[in-house]
Amino acid sequence: MNKLETLKAALEGRNDEILNYQINIDNYERAIAKINAEHADKPAIVEFRDRLIDMLVSHKIEQLKAIIIRDVIADQVIELEAS
8 A cells, every 4th residue: 555545544434534523513513412401400411421521622622633634644645746
């Protein structure tokens, strides 16, 4: 496998990673909204919501890191394909 093929495989992996983060982000946002609307009177569930909020923030940060690396890889693919 040459550098271009390796970078293309890495690019695909990063896209999958970003998608997985997005699925989790969407799920956490929906769960937080559901808890706020339907379970705000249950202390244990509110505690769970608070952990979800922390996880949401963390996943957004990790997704952005993956996007940055994905973009760097994509730039290298473009450069290698152009040469």
